[in-house]
Amino acid sequence: METTLFLVRHGETPDNVSQIMQGQTQGRLNDKGRQQAEAVAQRMSREPLDAVVASDLRRAVETAEIIAATHGLPVVTTPLLRERDWGSFTGRYIPDLQGLPWPADIESQEALLRRAGEFLAFVRRSFPGQRVVAVGHGIINKAILAVYAHCEMREVQRMMNAEVRTLQL
Numbered sequence: 001m002e003t004t005l006f007l008v009r010h011g012e013t014p015d016n017v018s019q020i021m022q023g024q025t026q027g028r029l030n031d032k033g034r035q036q037a038e039a040v041a042q043r044m045s046r047e048p049l050d051a052v053v054a055s056d057l058r059r060a061v062e063t064a065e066i067i068a069a070t071h072g073l074p075v076v077t078t079p080l081l082r083e084r085d086w087g088s089f090t091g092r093y094i095p096d097l098q099g100l101p102w103p104a105d106i107e108s109q110e111a112l113l114r115r116a117g118e119f120l121a122f123v124r125r126s127f128p129g130q131r132v133v134a135v136g137h138g139i140i141n142k143a144i145l146a147v148y149a150h151c152e153m154r155e156v157q158r159m160m161n162a163e164v165r166t167l168q169l
Contacts, residue, residue, distance in 0.1 A: 001129035003129060004132065006165075010063040010137060010161065011035075011059070011062070013028060013030055016161060021089050023086035024083055027059035043164070050131050054135040057083065060081065068133075078119070080115055080119040084137075086107075087105030112140065117147045
């Protein structure tokens with residue numbers, strides 16, 4: 001019995017606009033981000049959904065709550081969907097990081113991919129045969145898509161804010 005996973009990236013935040021490395025900071029949606037989440041909610045209102053899952057970071061929860069409201073569903077949160085921990089790069093202006101050596105406190109790609117695999121296993125185990133929206137972040141979603149497709153992360157196209165991709169698990 002297949003589970004349908006609608007993988008969503010959270011709506012836009014002020015830090016997205018300012019090119020700040022958010023990592024595992026809470027963040028909040030800006031007006032455009034709320035509009036993006038409303039657009040996803042409108043699109044998903046035509047889909048029968050059984051569950052809505054989100055990263056436990058505020059920007060993802062806000063997006064998920066807007067989507068879930070159209071279906072009268074609660075939002076289940078999980079740290080498995082948190083964005084990559086950027087360590088001491090967190091809060092910094094992204095263009096300034098170009099060419100810098102990565103500090104040792106950044107979550108490794110191996111750990112990120114392991115967490116992505118754990119998330120997919122969690123969805124399969126918790127929601128067998130159901131239709132699930134999962135709201136995450138740019139890099140964790142990219143890792144989830146790489147694990148799903150059995151490919152390298154660099155082969156996965158970047159997800160834009162409030163973009164939806166559908167996976168059959």
